[in-house]
Amino acid sequence: MGNSNINRRKFIATGAMATSAIALAQLGFAQSNSGNAIPKNSPNLQNRNSALPNRKLGKLEVSAIGLGCMSMTSNSYNPPRPKNEMVKVIRGAVDRGVTFFDTAEVYGPYTSEEYVGEALKPLRNKVVIASKFGFKFENGKSVGRDSRPASIRKAVEGMLRRLQTDRIDLLYLHRVDPQVPIEDVAGTVKDLIREGKALHFGLSEASLDNIRKAHAIHPVTALQNEYSLVERVHENKTLALCEELGIGFVPWCPVVRGFMADRFNEYSRFSDESRFTAVPYFTPEAIRNNMALLNLVRDWSDRKGVTPVQLSLAWLLAQKPFIVPIPGTTKLHHLDENLGAFKVAFTPNELKEFRIAFEKINLMGVRAPETVLKDV
Ligand SMILES: NC(=O)c1ccc[n+]([C@@H]2O[C@H](COP(=O)([O-])OP(=O)(O)OC[C@H]3O[C@@H](n4cnc5c(N)ncnc54)[C@H](OP(=O)(O)O)[C@@H]3O)[C@@H](O)[C@H]2O)c1
Numbered sequence: 001m002g003n004s005n006i007n008r009r010k011f012i013a014t015g016a017m018a019t020s021a022i023a024l025a026q027l028g029f030a031q032s033n034s035g036n037a038i039p040k041n042s043p044n045l046q047n048r049n050s051a052l053p054n055r056k057l058g059k060l061e062v063s064a065i066g067l068g069c070m071s072m073t074s075n076s077y078n079p080p081r082p083k084n085e086m087v088k089v090i091r092g093a094v095d096r097g098v099t100f101f102d103t104a105e106v107y108g109p110y111t112s113e114e115y116v117g118e119a120l121k122p123l124r125n126k127v128v129i130a131s132k133f134g135f136k137f138e139n140g141k142s143v144g145r146d147s148r149p150a151s152i153r154k155a156v157e158g159m160l161r162r163l164q165t166d167r168i169d170l171l172y173l174h175r176v177d178p179q180v181p182i183e184d185v186a187g188t189v190k191d192l193i194r195e196g197k198a199l200h201f202g203l204s205e206a207s208l209d210n211i212r213k214a215h216a217i218h219p220v221t222a223l224q225n226e227y228s229l230v231e232r233v234h235e236n237k238t239l240a241l242c243e244e245l246g247i248g249f250v251p252w253c254p255v256v257r258g259f260m261a262d263r264f265n266e267y268s269r270f271s272d273e274s275r276f277t278a279v280p281y282f283t284p285e286a287i288r289n290n291m292a293l294l295n296l297v298r299d300w301s302d303r304k305g306v307t308p309v310q311l312s313l314a315w316l317l318a319q320k321p322f323i324v325p326i327p328g329t330t331k332l333h334h335l336d337e338n339l340g341a342f343k344v345a346f347t348p349n350e351l352k353e354f355r356i357a358f359e360k361i362n363l364m365g366v367r368a369p370e371t372v373l374k375d376v
Pocket residue numbers: 012013067068069070071077102103174204205224225251252253254255256257258259261263309326327328329330331333334335337338
């Protein structure tokens with residue numbers, strides 16, 4: 001575990017959808033509010049022609065799995081992909097019932113928002129778009145955090161332009177800026193919501209203290225933090241706080257950047273530009289060590305007749321009914337596999353048995369519990 005926290009702080013940070021009603025109930029899905037009036041500017045999720053269930057983040061209803069759009073453009077795990085191909089992936093996700101799309105000003109920077117904006121423009125009223133502010137840029141590169149009210153307003157104007165929309169459904173603070181009181185950030189977002197430029201407020205990787213302070217100024221709809229079978233630090237206290245305050249939880253890196261898809265082993269090597277090199281659980285030593293978890297997941301996925309990535313996502317979904325993972329992908333066949341997570345149901349005893357087994361594995365390169373109390 002050694003210096004993993006220091007490194008982490010450096011890191012900017014259907015198929016066949018024949019899922020039975022019983023399996024969905026076991027997974028605790030909120031059903032669509034198809035009988036309710038739709039508030040102004042709310043996406044019309046009723047037009048979905050798919051079996052993909054919905055969940056609630058605070059009062060915001062979204063598909064129970066969203067699509068992360070970071071790696072489409074940001075040189076994080078792969079070279080940026082052509083816009084026309086990614087527009088097809090994003091629209092293909094809508095065809096499959098995905099209504100929740102995650103982007104950020106810093107992805108690219110700017111280009112992920114442009115892709116999302118172009119892809120979703122004709123479908124705007126059917127989807128929920130989430131984006132994030134909180135960095136400053138020089139010469140097209142992020143050069144630190146900036147959440148001053150004027151900077152937030154400027155960022156949001158740019159987002160609206162790039163996303164080709166008049167409102168951001170879920171506007172997150174990407175990382176807490178130590179120079180700006182969280183109350184000032186929450187107050188600015190509250191004003192933007194009053195003006196109709198944003199509809200809901202979110203935070204990412206904020207400390208418990210800052211979550212409470214922000215929520216007191218304006219209700220926080222969602223917290224977006226890293227959470228997966230490998231990175232479980234937020235089981236410490238954050239999930240309980242979300243439950244207490246009625247905040248939804250959106251796990252980022254839910255498939256551990258492809259590790260849970262069985263894509264890597266100790267011989268995998270990454271280019272210096274890729275995000276993998278900044279992640280402590282992607283050193284050869286950590287991968288070798290953490291294979292024990294993947295082996296366990298392989299056993300369970302064989303037992304359930306699904307793939308390791310499906311088992312991993314289903315496990316996340318089974319933790320709390322207000323969890324909505326946003327696996328990132330640039331490929332529709334991977335999206336199909338990920339949406340197949342809804343084929344998996346766990347009994348309470350299976351969840352216990354699985355947890356007892358994975359908690360025996362001493363993972364390497366993961367965050368220490370104290371990080372939950374700080375703004376990483
Ligand atoms: N708030 C934050 O600070 C923060 C930080 C990081 C990310 N995020 C958000 O969270 C989203 C998800 O996180 P992430 O993209 O970093 O990590 P992730 O979802 O755990 O992993 C994405 C990687 O896994 C691969 N993958 C996905 N499904 C696969 C499958 N079925 N089979 C094989 N490979 C698969 C993708 O490659 P292919 O393209 O080849 O499918 C991609 O390289 C991002 O897109 C972004 O929107 C937020």
